[in-house]
Amino acid sequence: MQSHYDAELKDTVRYLGKVLGETIESHLGTEWLERIENIRKSGRASYQGDTSCGDELKETFKTMTDGDLLTVGRAFAQFLNLGNIAEQEYNSAMNVDASIDALFEHLDKAELTVDKVQEAVGKLNIDLVLTAHPTEVTRRTLIHKHKELARCLQEIHQESLSDADRMKLETRIADLISQAWHTEEIRSVRPTPVDEARWGFSVIENSLWEAVPDFMRELDLRLNADYQVSLPLEASPVQFSSWMGGDRDGNPFVTSKVTEQVLLLARKRAAKLFAKDLDRLQVELSMYQCNDALREKVGDSIEPYRAILRPLLQKFVVTRDGINDYIAGRPSNPDAWIASNDELLEPLMLCYDSLTEIGLGVVANGLLLDTIRRANVFGVHLLKLDVRQDSERHANVFSELTRYLGLGDYASWSEADKQAFLLRELASKRPLFPAQWDASDDVKEVLDTCKVIAKHSKHGFGIYIISMASEPSDVMAVQLLLQESGVDWPMPVAPLFETLDDLNNSPDVMRKLLSVDWYRGYIKGRQFVMIGYSDSAKDAGAIAAGWAQYQSQEALVALAKEFDCELTLFHGRGGTIGRGGLPAHAAIYSQPPGSLDGGFRVTEQGETIRYKFGMPKLAKRSLGIYASAIIEAMLFPPPAPKDEWREVITQMAAQGRDNYRGVVRSDPEFVPY
Numbered sequence: 001m002q003s004h005y006d007a008e009l010k011d012t013v014r015y016l017g018k019v020l021g022e023t024i025e026s027h028l029g030t031e032w033l034e035r036i037e038n039i040r041k042s043g044r045a046s047y048q049g050d051t052s053c054g055d056e057l058k059e060t061f062k063t064m065t066d067g068d069l070l071t072v073g074r075a076f077a078q079f080l081n082l083g084n085i086a087e088q089e090y091n092s093a094m095n096v097d098a099s100i101d102a103l104f105e106h107l108d109k110a111e112l113t114v115d116k117v118q119e120a121v122g123k124l125n126i127d128l129v130l131t132a133h134p135t136e137v138t139r140r141t142l143i144h145k146h147k148e149l150a151r152c153l154q155e156i157h158q159e160s161l162s163d164a165d166r167m168k169l170e171t172r173i174a175d176l177i178s179q180a181w182h183t184e185e186i187r188s189v190r191p192t193p194v195d196e197a198r199w200g201f202s203v204i205e206n207s208l209w210e211a212v213p214d215f216m217r218e219l220d221l222r223l224n225a226d227y228q229v230s231l232p233l234e235a236s237p238v239q240f241s242s243w244m245g246g247d248r249d250g251n252p253f254v255t256s257k258v259t260e261q262v263l264l265l266a267r268k269r270a271a272k273l274f275a276k277d278l279d280r281l282q283v284e285l286s287m288y289q290c291n292d293a294l295r296e297k298v299g300d301s302i303e304p305y306r307a308i309l310r311p312l313l314q315k316f317v318v319t320r321d322g323i324n325d326y327i328a329g330r331p332s333n334p335d336a337w338i339a340s341n342d343e344l345l346e347p348l349m350l351c352y353d354s355l356t357e358i359g360l361g362v363v364a365n366g367l368l369l370d371t372i373r374r375a376n377v378f379g380v381h382l383l384k385l386d387v388r389q390d391s392e393r394h395a396n397v398f399s400e401l402t403r404y405l406g407l408g409d410y411a412s413w414s415e416a417d418k419q420a421f422l423l424r425e426l427a428s429k430r431p432l433f434p435a436q437w438d439a440s441d442d443v444k445e446v447l448d449t450c451k452v453i454a455k456h457s458k459h460g461f462g463i464y465i466i467s468m469a470s471e472p473s474d475v476m477a478v479q480l481l482l483q484e485s486g487v488d489w490p491m492p493v494a495p496l497f498e499t500l501d502d503l504n505n506s507p508d509v510m511r512k513l514l515s516v517d518w519y520r521g522y523i524k525g526r527q528f529v530m531i532g533y534s535d536s537a538k539d540a541g542a543i544a545a546g547w548a549q550y551q552s553q554e555a556l557v558a559l560a561k562e563f564d565c566e567l568t569l570f571h572g573r574g575g576t577i578g579r580g581g582l583p584a585h586a587a588i589y590s591q592p593p594g595s596l597d598g599g600f601r602v603t604e605q606g607e608t609i610r611y612k613f614g615m616p617k618l619a620k621r622s623l624g625i626y627a628s629a630i631i632e633a634m635l636f637p638p639p640a641p642k643d644e645w646r647e648v649i650t651q652m653a654a655q656g657r658d659n660y661r662g663v664v665r666s667d668p669e670f671v672p673y
Contacts, residue, residue, distance in 0.1 A: 042056055100219060104222050107226070124630060147614065150615055152169050201382065239384070248388065278312055278316060348371060348372050379459060388496075431484065462492075492528045527560060531571055544657035547653040554595075
């Protein structure tokens with residue numbers, strides 16, 4: 001069976017390559033097509049060891065103009081894109097890595113109790129943080145064409161397809177390939193942070209909106225079948241956050257105005273998506289019978305479900321259109337917008353409980369259940385926006401302020417003096433910032449960002465991350481800035497430990513921080529810490545960075561237990577192996593024992609978002625991989641390393657660090673290479 005599908009994949013790639021060739025021939029002529037085909041054949045022969053073909057290729061490229069080389073490059077890039085699309089569609093159809101099946105097979109063999117499984121599922125908390133990345137250069141218009149092409153491939157592989165329908169699909173495939181060939185692949189203008197955020201919203205709309213309830217439905221069915229355990233209605237085992245529009249560390253284009261615009265655009269997209277769901281629900285829920293609770297709300301209406309859903313639908317339409325007017329500078333009334341998840345969930349749950357109570361559970365557990373699950377996972381804000389800023393920017397605010405107030409220069413104070421000042425002001429009832437203070441532009445921008453956080457709902461935000469945090473004062477400074485700006489809820493503040501030294505020092509920094517009585521009261525038993533993979537790997541090489549990350553996490557888990565707080569480690573992984581990425585299941589299962597108890601939070605960067613979550617079936621599979629790995633790691637935690645293992649990996653890490661730095665920092669050939 002597998003070989004049949006492999007052959008089908010190869011046939012699909014050949015077919016797409018043939019259509020691309022016809023497109024190129026139609027545009028540039030037969031001579032160009034033959035030239036590209038000769039380059040392809042020579043390249044393959046050269047790769048297989050034919051040196052004469054390699055020499056011919058070099059001579060061919062030497063005689064070509066830059067424009068001709070660009071055409072050849074585009075042809076091969078387009079072919080690789082088509083090959084990737086075919087493979088993604090093939091993986092979706094094959095359900096390669098049926099992770100949920102593998103998980104339950106493992107659980108069943110272990111003969112676990114229902115309570116153990118229920119406890120693990122109850123702790124399942126996957127927070128995927130969507131981030132932009134400069135390596136994602138594919139334009140949204142091409143992403144749309146690629147998605148449409150994947151849909152056509154999915155349909156053309158149906159065995160029951162008629163000849164007429166096949167011809168129609170082949171015409172459409174040729175149309176899409178031609179569109180892509182005649183479209184510039186690379187953006188001519190660098191995307192703004194708002195463009196990046198819109199791209200992230202589109203991934204949710206086009207893929208995750210469908211994939212998340214499908215994933216939850218499959219997990220629920222398996223739990224029911226094997227353990228008679230159900231996912232609670234309010235469960236949100238996966239949630240989504242974003243850095244796009246909130247990550248201002250080193251990016252001058254992410255301003256407080258951009259952050260506010262992105263928050264509003266996320267709410268607008270959520271309103272659009274929920275309006276579509278509610279419109280479909282109010283069409284389908286035409287029944288007249290209901291329970292007493294719903295009847296009390298709607299009176300004597302003969303269509304009680306429509307009577308409660310139609311006003312809710314209208315409110316989402318008002319929200320969607322109102323935000324559009326607000327951003328465009330037209331009159332709008334924010335008080336009329338949907339502001340909280342309760343406004344959405346209460347009517348939906350009234351309908352659900354009523355349908356269940358009157359014996360229409362099959363209706364309740366259809367589209368309505370999917371919408372309830374979307375409400376719990378995405379909410380009326382669509383996702384949670386993180387804010388990230390460098391610790392030096394916060395210190396500069398207090399440095400400028402203390403000089404203005406004649407208190408000296410905060411930047412030159414000892415750590416003890418900084419903490420004393422911050423704690424005193426955190427406990428003070430009077431405002432700290434003078435009304436007439438004419439701060440510098442950089443300081444104003446930091447303060448304006450905090451004011452945006454104060455102005456908007458806490459449900460629209462994730463956590464505040466501090467880059468280059470090396471002392472407790474770096475964290476407390478942010479908490480004072482938020483308090484002084486009017487943020488009246490304890491926004492989680494996470495230090496980011498990035499370099500090798502940062503990772504090694506992280507337990508000492510966190511011990512000092514958790515030893516502060518005020519701070520422990522502020523966090524209310526929940527601490528976030530971000531571990532940077534990219535910078536530590538670039539600083540010390542992969543082996544040394546990996547071992548430092550492991551030891552750091554291990555020490556932080558022990559520290560959290562000592563101070564009786566729940567620790568959520570936030571993994572700043574890149575998309576490639578060089579930036580800290582690994583196969584998801586192996587990467588999760590290799591975490592230190594106990595490090596997943598507080599949930600799993602990880603960045604998903606740029607192009608990997610599209611590869612993992614760009615199509616609903618791929619997204620569902622990726623969510624299954626994450627969920628199965630985390631549940632497995634909680635139920636069957638990997639062993640803590642033995643002392644002899646630690647000795648060996650410590651030696652390897654030291655040698656790896658020295659070898660890596662010897663090349664990167666000392667070898668005179670490295671930079672030219």
